[in-house]
Amino acid sequence: MKINKGMSIPSLTIPLIMLTALAACQPKNDEQxxxxxxxxxxxxxxxxxxxxxxxxxxxxxxxxxxxxxxxxxxxxxxxxxxxxxxxxxxxxxxxxxxxxxxxxxxxxxVINYERVSAPFKEGEYTYFYKNDGLQNQSVVYRQKDDSEPQIFIDPNKFSDDGTVSLANMSFSEDGSIVAYMTSTGGSDWREVYVMDTKSFEFIDATLTNIKFSGLSWYKNEGFYYSSYDKPEGSELSEKTDQHKVYYHKIGTAQADDQHIFGHSDAEKHRYVWAQVSEDNRYLFISAANSTSGNRAYLKDLSVADAPWVTVKEDIASDVSLLTSEGDNLYLFTNQDAPNSKIIVADASNPDVSAWKDLIPETDNVLSPSSAGGFVFAEYMIDAVSKVYQYSLTGEKLREIVLPGIGAAGSFNGKTRESTTYYTFANYVTPSTIYKLDIASGESRLFNKPTIAxxxxxxxxxxxxxxxxxxxxxxxxxxxxxxxxxxxxxxxxxxxxxxxxxxxxxxxxxxxxxxxxxxxxxxxxxxxxxxxxxxxxxxxxxxxxxxxxxxxxxxxxxxxxxxxxxxxxxxxxxxxxxxxxxxxxxxxxxxxxxxxxxxxxxxxxxxxxxxxxxxxxxxxxxxxxxxxxxxxxxxxxxxxxxxxxxxxxxxxxxxxxxxxxxxxxxxxxxxxxxxxxxxxxxxxxxxxxxxxxxxxxxxxxxxxxxxxxxxxxxxxxxxxxxxxxxx
Missing domain, CATH: 3.40.50.1820 (Alpha/Beta hydrolase fold, catalytic domain)
Structure with a gap:
């Protein structure tokens, strides 16, 4: 318990800067x-x-x-x-x-070199981020097949001084619509713009006052997002502790967005996120009160008025949805596995009690991703990456041979993709991109930066x-x-x-x-x-x-x-x-x-x-x-x-x-x-x-x-x- 005894602010004074000398040190060598x-x-x-x-x-x-x-x-x-x-x-x-x-x-x-992100496919186009070197913000490009890349979104035009940035971007199922977030002055409060990807016209009014959120699309109809009620006091410091999930239907006003989860005063959650499965069948909700541990819930979107089903009720461990296939949910968790594992659950009974191990826990920490209908399991061994490819039946297919000792990342992609991209870097190797053929496991260099x-x-x-x-x-x-x-x-x-x-x-x-x-x-x-x-x-x-x-x-x-x-x-x-x-x-x-x-x-x-x-x-x-x-x-x-x-x-x-x-x-x-x-x-x-x-x-x-x-x-x-x- 604490009690404030009062507060007063004496007047401030502005002194001049006084410059006096101290002794200087000697150089380290004559060649400098x-x-x-x-x-x-x-x-x-x-x-x-x-x-x-x-x-x-x-x-x-x-x-x-x-x-x-x-x-x-x-x-x-x-x-x-x-x-x-x-x-x-x-x-x-x-x-x-x-x-x-x-x-x-x-x-x-040393900063002035071309930096390119791993590409990703949306609809008919392949997208990637690129910075020519000294651009304040990286630019989003896209290309169709082998055509010349074209600028899709240039965040450097959001503001004259580069202080408005592109924070997140998500595409509808067929890639015809994009919803993207911007941040002003580095704030966690975001605005969301919805744009037709062919005409580049904005097709909705801007959504405002969104914080700690992803954008997860349901088909081409709308998307789920999260936010807090805007605080009455300072938006930069006022306490925010009731996170909520909303559904925004394209063509409707934000005021009409539907509360989906997290609006009960009886049980508050500070961090709530929504994820729609790639096949648009399931809505997965993660609800947490701290940065560790979460509850998880599931709704079958293919059934009208389907009830919420509990995946995990306790908050002693973490769980997230990695991917799904038919009735099978592939979940990433540290439940009874401090180094984490991947389990498979039946969507009709996804409770912890019915989970089955797909990739069991090992002595090393697991960080998985999925692409092409496979799991890529990255393990940290003394903070250095080692990556293996698994089938959705849990069969270890191969080790992905990395170009050296360092950290690998990405390995993301839709289920239908036959290739994925990954990055590799260490403290003296700039982030280099490799293209991986998922069927064979063969990698080839895709982009290596030239740097001073x-x-x-x-x-x-x-x-x-x-x-x-x-x-x-x-x-x-x-x-x-x-x-x-x-x-x-x-x-x-x-x-x-x-x-x-x-x-x-x-x-x-x-x-x-x-x-x-x-x-x-x-x-x-x-x-x-x-x-x-x-x-x-x-x-x-x-x-x-x-x-x-x-x-x-x-x-x-x-x-x-x-x-x-x-x-x-x-x-x-x-x-x-x-x-x-x-x-x-x-x-x-x-x-x-x-x-x-x-x-x-x-x-x-x-x-x-x-x-x-x-x-x-x-x-x-x-x-x-x-x-x-x-x-x-x-x-x-x-x-x-x-x-x-x-x-x-x-x-x-x-x-x-x-x-x-x-x-x-x-x-x-x-x-x-x-x-x-x-x-x-x-x-x-x-x-x-x-x-x-x-x-x-x-x-x-x-x-x-x-x-x-x-x-x-x-x-x-x-x-x-x-x-x-x-």
Whole structure:
């Protein structure tokens, strides 16, 4: 239980930025482009004085002050002024970095290559996404047979600055109609446009206020989607906890859309999704209250007024519809199988009690897909892909031979297709597309990008280290072959550790640019993720969350002990739940790293569940209202509450965005204000607040280049790096 004692907002002041010099560091070697000592002088920062309110909450008899509660109001003029002040201070510091523009050019050079997605067939056309290199948003193309590809949808025309993005796209059964979603400024709230694919004319009014939704068509008649009631307060931060499924019939008004599921006040679900089977016979509903575990229900659309049939009622495990054939449903689940399996169920009796294993659980985590009437089972073996092809009778037909060690994905397609496409990548291999003949299992290269980055010049090695409690954890470390392991290499340690999400080796242009700048890039597969199944995930949740931080700390210690880097050249980086990871580790071990880069982080662990859909994260975190033990545990590591006066924390660049309605920017605002008030020493504590951007999806290329030029510049500058490689 908690009680607010009141809130007031003192007036804000806007100080000037004071620039005074600190000593510059020496270059690493004579072969680099060396900046002058004068250009490396660092500014002294006179932070804005952030007003303190008088809010005090009481949890189980313990009073907890929340002086920056007023920053949670994203619509107030005071918060707007604070944001402008902070951005002014931050940009003043970043502009003093002599090689920031050179980093931006490096990023632009490595990002500027043609990127093509795996093709997919809809109606008479084959569609694919393509980015010429520096386009803010990728363009959707289509072609019929061997004709020249033509532009189908160009999201770069949605807005002048690229801040309106294409978020999702779904075609009717015969491909004659497309429904596509757009996101403005990175918001999770979407609009849906319905367009005739031949005439390019919009055939419905725009659907609005849609959030956390797919678009699943029923024949050519209409589609199912999900949303919340629009909040009465701020749409960016107000709590949303009643998700609903609707059916939109083409040619009718959105106000007439039919409630299908999730509109009962007696039983709320925070996340509800609808999926129509490819044969249009079944409607499958997934209903969840958290990011792990769901109920599932089925309706036979071929029977008028057919009742809902329960597939799975308990929420202790996950289940989803992979594909169907006649009366058989092929479901993907971790029910009694922490590493997941595929089962077959009879649609007339789909209850858990009647399930039969099709592809049983193995020692490795399964991530399946389907195409051409077959199942493609991708297994993670120490976070690296191995793929097998199965028939719908459960017969293992073959292993799909991959081109190397890395991560494979896609293998999607309709049942009638004879080919499918898949992608392959690792930290030094850009995403390459292969075309697979489903009948023979033979692959051939379809598209290999040409990029200003030579992966052959780099080493990407996987090793195992030991965490605090003796757990063995894998880490992939990537660096140039000429790197000398002398403890002086700028290194980014990137982590996530939550929500059953696995960090498999994927290529990133911005990471490639960091490697070209002479950096080491290290990614450990820490607990809380899904690399080793449900048990690995649960070992990093709630009262075991400290395991995640300990694993990350042990990864840093491994890099230091083995001379990849040292504390003076180490940066901690992570976003969202990974932002929490960085915030917790930097407050627990302030001298572990020189730089901390928490991005769009969950940083106030006592109040995260009061914003937007945050209550759904309780499976991983627990809540401050759950029990006194949980409250004390959360308060102990909550970054906003763990900051102590008189401590020198790492040089910190917090990044967030004003339209982030998933992890609201108030988390980052409050953490920045607290750090600035308590930081001791000369390390800067800055916050970079992107405008017209959200949690990350749909970010324009131009903003990505600007952001990472700032992040990498800040990192190297605070490590004392005076020169960049030629």
């Amino acid at each position: 482009d060396v900046t002058t000592e004068e250009s490396m002088k660092k500014p002294t920062i006179n932070y804005p004085i952030t007003a303190k309110g008088e809010v005090v909450d009481t949890y189980f008899g313990t009073e907890v002050a929340d002086p920056y509660r007023w920053l949670e109001d994203d619509r107030s003029a005071e918060t707007g002024t604070w944001v402008m002040e902070q951005n002014s201070i931050t940009q003043g510091f970043l502009e003093n970095i002599p090689y920031r523009d050179k980093i931006a050019k490096k990023l632009e050079n 980055f030579n992966g052959d010049d780099y080493i990407s090695e996987q090793v195992f280290y030991t965490s605090k409690d003796g757990t063995k954890v894998p880490i992939i470390i990537t660096y140039h072959k000429a790197t000398v392991l002398d403890g002086k290499n700028p290194t980014i340690l990137y982590g996530y550790g939550g929500f059953n999400i696995s960090l498999t080796p994927r290529f990133s242009s911005v990471t490639a640019a960091w490697l070209q700048l002479g950096g080491v890039y290290a990614v450990p597969n820490i607990r809380g993720g899904g690399e080793y199944g449900k048990a690995w995930h649960k070992a990093g949740t709630q009262l075991q969350k400290q395991n995640v931080f300990d694993d990350f700390i042990a990864a840093a210690e491994y890099l230091i002990e083995n001379k990849y880097t040292s504390s003076e050249y180490l940066a901690l980086q992570g976003g969202s739940n990974g932002g929490l990871l960085v915030g917790a580790v930097m407050t627990q071990r302030p001298t572990l790293a020189k730089v901390a880069l928490p991005a769009v982080g969950v940083l106030d662990m006592l109040r995260y569940h009061t914003f937007t859909a945050g209550a759904g994260w309780a499976y991983d975190y627990g809540t401050s209202e759950q029990s006194e033990e949980m409250f004390n545990y959360l308060k102990n590591y909550s970054p906003v509450h763990a900051v102590k006066p008189g401590v020198e924390y790492p040089a910190t660049l917090i990044t967030t965005a004003d339209h982030d309605d998933r992890v609201v920017p108030a988390h980052s605002f409050k953490f920045a204000a607290t750090l600035q008030a308590m930081q001791t020493g000369v390390n800067p504590t800055l916050i970079r607040i992107e405008t017209d951007a959200g949690h990350g999806a749909g970010t324009p290329i131009s903003k990505t280049i600007e952001q990472y030029a700032d992040i990498y510049g800040f990192t190297l500058y605070n490590m004392g790096i005076t020169a960049l490689p030629q």
